[in-house]
Amino acid sequence: MSTKSKFQNVPDNDGRFGEFGGRFVAETLIAPLDELTEAYERLKNDPEFIREFDEDLANYVGRPSPLYHAKRWSDELGGAQIYLKREDLNHTGAHKVNNTIGQALLAKAMGKKRIIAETGAGQHGVATATVAARLGLECVVFMGAEDIQRQALNVYRMKLLGAEVVSVTSGTKTLKDAMNEAMRDWVTTVDDTFYIIGTVAGPHPYPLLVRDFQSIIGREARRQSLEQAGRLPDALVACVGGGSNAIGLFYPFLDDESVAMYGVEAGGLGLETGKHAAPICKGKPGVLHGNRTYLMEDEHGQIIGTHSISAGLDYPGVGPEHSYLADLKRVNYVAATDDETLDAFHELTRVEGIIPALESSHALAYTKTLAKTMDKDQIIITNLSGRGDKDIHTVAQLDGVTL
Amino acid sequence: MSRLTPYFEQLKSQNKKALIPYVVAGDPDLETTLAIMHQSVESGADILEIGVPFSDPMAEGPVIQAAHERALEHNVSLADTLALVAKFRETNDHTPVLLMGYANPVEAMGYPAFADRAKTSGVDAVLLVDMPPEESVRLQAALKPHGIDNIFLISPTTNDDRIAKIANVASGFLYYVSLKGVTGAGHFDIRSVEENLARISQFSDLPVCVGFGIKDADSARQVAKVADGVVVGSAVVKLIEASKSNVLEPVGSFIRSLNEAIIS
Numbered sequence: 001m002s003t004k005s006k007f008q009n010v011p012d013n014d015g016r017f018g019e020f021g022g023r024f025v026a027e028t029l030i031a032p033l034d035e036l037t038e039a040y041e042r043l044k045n046d047p048e049f050i051r052e053f054d055e056d057l058a059n060y061v062g063r064p065s066p067l068y069h070a071k072r073w074s075d076e077l078g079g080a081q082i083y084l085k086r087e088d089l090n091h092t093g094a095h096k097v098n099n100t101i102g103q104a105l106l107a108k109a110m111g112k113k114r115i116i117a118e119t120g121a122g123q124h125g126v127a128t129a130t131v132a133a134r135l136g137l138e139c140v141v142f143m144g145a146e147d148i149q150r151q152a153l154n155v156y157r158m159k160l161l162g163a164e165v166v167s168v169t170s171g172t173k174t175l176k177d178a179m180n181e182a183m184r185d186w187v188t189t190v191d192d193t194f195y196i197i198g199t200v201a202g203p204h205p206y207p208l209l210v211r212d213f214q215s216i217i218g219r220e221a222r223r224q225s226l227e228q229a230g231r232l233p234d235a236l237v238a239c240v241g242g243g244s245n246a247i248g249l250f251y252p253f254l255d256d257e258s259v260a261m262y263g264v265e266a267g268g269l270g271l272e273t274g275k276h277a278a279p280i281c282k283g284k285p286g287v288l289h290g291n292r293t294y295l296m297e298d299e300h301g302q303i304i305g306t307h308s309i310s311a312g313l314d315y316p317g318v319g320p321e322h323s324y325l326a327d328l329k330r331v332n333y334v335a336a337t338d339d340e341t342l343d344a345f346h347e348l349t350r351v352e353g354i355i356p357a358l359e360s361s362h363a364l365a366y367t368k369t370l371a372k373t374m375d376k377d378q379i380i381i382t383n384l385s386g387r388g389d390k391d392i393h394t395v396a397q398l399d400g401v402t403l
Numbered sequence: 404m405s406r407l408t409p410y411f412e413q414l415k416s417q418n419k420k421a422l423i424p425y426v427v428a429g430d431p432d433l434e435t436t437l438a439i440m441h442q443s444v445e446s447g448a449d450i451l452e453i454g455v456p457f458s459d460p461m462a463e464g465p466v467i468q469a470a471h472e473r474a475l476e477h478n479v480s481l482a483d484t485l486a487l488v489a490k491f492r493e494t495n496d497h498t499p500v501l502l503m504g505y506a507n508p509v510e511a512m513g514y515p516a517f518a519d520r521a522k523t524s525g526v527d528a529v530l531l532v533d534m535p536p537e538e539s540v541r542l543q544a545a546l547k548p549h550g551i552d553n554i555f556l557i558s559p560t561t562n563d564d565r566i567a568k569i570a571n572v573a574s575g576f577l578y579y580v581s582l583k584g585v586t587g588a589g590h591f592d593i594r595s596v597e598e599n600l601a602r603i604s605q606f607s608d609l610p611v612c613v614g615f616g617i618k619d620a621d622s623a624r625q626v627a628k629v630a631d632g633v634v635v636g637s638a639v640v641k642l643i644e645a646s647k648s649n650v651l652e653p654v655g656s657f658i659r660s661l662n663e664a665i666i667s
Contacts, residue, residue, distance in 0.1 A: 014537060022537075023538065024533040024535075026462045026533060026556060026558070027535055027555070027557060027558045027560075027569075028583055030535055032560070170465075180461050184463075184464075187462070187583060187584060187585060189583075191583075287505075287507045287534075299511065300480035300481060301509070301510060302456075302475065302480075302507075303459050303507070
């Protein structure tokens with residue numbers, strides 16, 4: 001008998017989080033997904049697999065990542081004490097590597113020779129190319145042509161690491177189309193290829209295994225909060241595109257009733273403009289990329305183009321577990337606009353000397369709003385999911401600066 | 404019961420195989436699709452498979468992806484596709500029509516509403532590529548009372564247990580995907596097709612049609628020898644893409660050539 005609550009005891013054996021999740025794929029992919037599910041079920045409790053994963057996280061990624069009390073920023077805002085979970089300090093500069101390490105170990109155990117991945121901002125692509133280089137596996141990363149333009153630095157990093165970057169020119173030329181193309185590759189190459197999905201979306205078992213690999217973030221943060229502050233935080237804040245860093249932080253706290261949680265979607269030019277990437281705030285349930293979840297779609301069920309300043313959040317769907325937690329009202333889903341995000345980006349850089357990724361800056365933007373409504377003895381943990389080096393060109397351009 | 408089962412019975416009694424061309428509704432526009440549907444029947448098509456345009460057609464190769472994009476340029480929807488079939492039915496009441504698409508447009512319309520409208524439009528069968536049996540309970544429940552067949556894919560990676568499971572919920576016919584890959588891919592192996600069809604026949608008496616990768620008279624002939632029907636998609640769509648004005652003539656003559664190939 002499981003003692004887990006309804007919040008934590010998901011998904012079921014069919015990969016369902018209540019109404020959400022599942023396995024909406026063409027028949028050819030059912031067998032490889034079954035194979036992956038079986039491999040994961042076998043390995044997740046295998047002491048040798050766990051030891052290798054923990055060792056890689058410690059010595060290759062540099063975990064645990066610090067929990068940093070941003071005192072000066074907290075004082076300036078005049079509300080709650082803000083602690084930043086420093087996933088930006090991981091090897092490769094974001095939380096993405098926690099998952100690629102885990103999936104690469106699965107790929108190795110399953111004897112796969114070739115790795116494919118989709119990427120938006122390029123962080124997952126870099127994290128995948130990194131683990132592929134380390135294991136000596138062939139690596140192909142699919143990336144929307146538009147994202148290749150705005151994330152040139154990460155494209156070159158992937159190439160340096162030996163990955164082939166395939167420009168995807170179909171549809172909206174962004175993350176969702178990169179995911180379509182990765183699926184098309186996988187359906188053709190299932191025998192020798194492992195598809196490393198970068199977020200808690202996609203067909204079962206991906207939302208489950210990515211959440212499990214990313215939960216290290218929340219487990220550490222929970223322990224660190226108890227050590228440093230002597231208690232649990234009052235609130236957690238994380239940005240949500242597909243939602244892997246948010247689930248990673250939230251999951252270990254879901255049964256801590258006193259901990260409020262806020263998932264921050266990309267508000268783009270404003271929720272009222274329609275130009276955003278906020279499927280939970282403004283979308284409705286539908287089926288895309290192998291799972292049922294909240295989506296941005298038109299009245300005819302066509303997926304619509306999204307807008308966000310950050311390529312990593314520019315996605316019309318969201319992980320099914322977030323849809324589940326939203327409907328249960330366990331997590332509050334809100335949005336931060338491009339402008340609010342940029343303000344927070346500049347503010348953290350100047351006040352704390354930390355340059356955050358634009359994705360993470362959405363979480364910081366909402367943290368500002370939230371902190372001001374709270375008392376000075378209350379605690380917020382905000383996931384600083386990635387560093388902002390990759391976004392310098394975007395920010396400079398918006399500031400009218402040519403580098 | 405839809406038109407499919409009696410149609411296959413009739414073909415069987417004549418020792419014939421079904422020729423099933425695929426086009427996307429609204430590629431390049433709905434009027435032309437309607438004309439292509441009639442032309443196809445006149446040229447020897449037995450069953451028409453009509454693609455429902457979707458923004459993210461994950462199982463399609465580049466040729467059919469582009470057709471979806473052309474149709475979406477003028478916002479051709481599931482509702483438009485149903486209206487197209489209704490229009491076709493005004494002058495053709497005998498040719499079975501199968502809709503092939505993706506789950507989300509149907510989710511957006513709602514399963515009961517979709518099933519009602521499909522019935523009144525004259526649709527015989529529905530295949531949603533990203534809806535394997537486990538996920539199609541609501542769809543099946545909506546289609547069944549209307550006698551509309553739910554078509555499922557079986558692929559080279561489908562094991563025996565799953566074939567039995569799929570055969571158990573399928574009606575009309577089973578659609579065997581000839582290769583691991585997207586539509587229009589080129590690495591099709593007739594021996595593997597033959598072996599898998601033999602495997603499928605142990606679990607089901609339904610007709611089995613084969614699609615993905617059949618691109619010319621020669622491959623159609625090979626498949627027709629071992630299957631009950633042949634689906635040809637990308638090769639037809641490619642002709643539509645290449646035809647600037649007179650699309651009916653090349654499509655008609657291609658379908659005639661396929662028809663002759665599967666008879667001989």
